[in-house]
Amino acid sequence: MLPFRKMHGLGNDFVVLDERSAPLRLTPARAAALADRRRGVGCDQIISLEPAGDGADVFMRIRNPDGSEAGACGNATRCVAALIAAETGRRQVTVRTIAGDLSAEVHPDGSVTVDMGAPRLDWRAVPLAEATDTLHLPLAEGPVESPAACSMGNPHATFFVPDLDAIPVAALGPLLERHPLFPERANIGFAQVLAPDRLRLVVWERGAGMTLACGSGACAALVNAHRRGLAGRRATVALPGGELGIEWRASDGHVLMTGPVATAFVGQLDLAAYPA
Numbered sequence: 001m002l003p004f005r006k007m008h009g010l011g012n013d014f015v016v017l018d019e020r021s022a023p024l025r026l027t028p029a030r031a032a033a034l035a036d037r038r039r040g041v042g043c044d045q046i047i048s049l050e051p052a053g054d055g056a057d058v059f060m061r062i063r064n065p066d067g068s069e070a071g072a073c074g075n076a077t078r079c080v081a082a083l084i085a086a087e088t089g090r091r092q093v094t095v096r097t098i099a100g101d102l103s104a105e106v107h108p109d110g111s112v113t114v115d116m117g118a119p120r121l122d123w124r125a126v127p128l129a130e131a132t133d134t135l136h137l138p139l140a141e142g143p144v145e146s147p148a149a150c151s152m153g154n155p156h157a158t159f160f161v162p163d164l165d166a167i168p169v170a171a172l173g174p175l176l177e178r179h180p181l182f183p184e185r186a187n188i189g190f191a192q193v194l195a196p197d198r199l200r201l202v203v204w205e206r207g208a209g210m211t212l213a214c215g216s217g218a219c220a221a222l223v224n225a226h227r228r229g230l231a232g233r234r235a236t237v238a239l240p241g242g243e244l245g246i247e248w249r250a251s252d253g254h255v256l257m258t259g260p261v262a263t264a265f266v267g268q269l270d271l272a273a274y275p276a
């Protein structure tokens with residue numbers, strides 16, 4: 001039997017597998033089966049801990065329920081940092097991902113701040129399919145139009161809307177996620193600016209659908225709002241699952257994300273029961 005941890009950040013939930021001593025070689029099909037909320041453990045992302053090598057405490061691999069791999073997962077990074085801090089007794093943790101190394105600090109109250117690095121603002125880095133002003137994409141679907149885009153290690157488009165409750169996210173999300181302008185698909189955020197330091201946000205996640213929270217999406221929303229002159233450099237982002245504190249630091253251009261983590265339960269699973 002294989003042990004796992006069921007963790008979440010504001011209800012964005014993860015099955016965390018420890019592969020540091022033995023690789024599981026998960027196929028996309030097996031990852032999808034593990035994430036299935038009826039036949040498997042169920043989660044928004046499968047998070048694998050792998051040996052990092054020099055310069056980092058752990059390598060974190062991020063897989064969506066559709067089997068696709070992602071370069072960033074803010075909520076999971078907080079969870080993994082808390083897990084490593086509990087193991088090592090250190091409050092500073094470095095988490096390596098395919099998009100780079102992230103520094104995290106675990107606070108005495110259990111919340112975690114992750115330095116998510118600098119946003120990538122060039123169309124090639126998002127990536128987009130053609131040369132485009134990432135501040136206003138030539139994109140419209142139903143009641144939404146002209147999003148801003150950036151990458152936090154994964155692609156994000158943020159639509160700014162006057163009334164979030166009037167937006168049919170479940171209908172628009174899948175269409176926009178797969179729009180030809182996004183060659184690697186995209187996470188689609190719908191943001192309502194309540195004040196220069198307060199945003200409401202709902203994210204249709206690439207490869208996962210609507211989630212209760214999206215850490216990298218909250219970072220992208222603040223960055224895009226500031227670029228548009230709609231918000232300051234620091235804001236509270238209110239997601240359906242709760243609130244994150246986001247700052248786009250002027251000194252080095254890095255984005256800091258602060259929020260809670262939780263372990264819902266630990267369990268055992270029989271990997272042989274899941275399709276290879």
Ligand SMILES: N[C@H](CCC[C@H](N)C(=O)O)C(=O)O
Nearest residue numbers: 070073074075154206215216
């Ligand atoms: N679906 C995302 C990965 C998870 C991001 C989200 N859960 C977060 O907290 O940042 C993607 O394919 O880029």
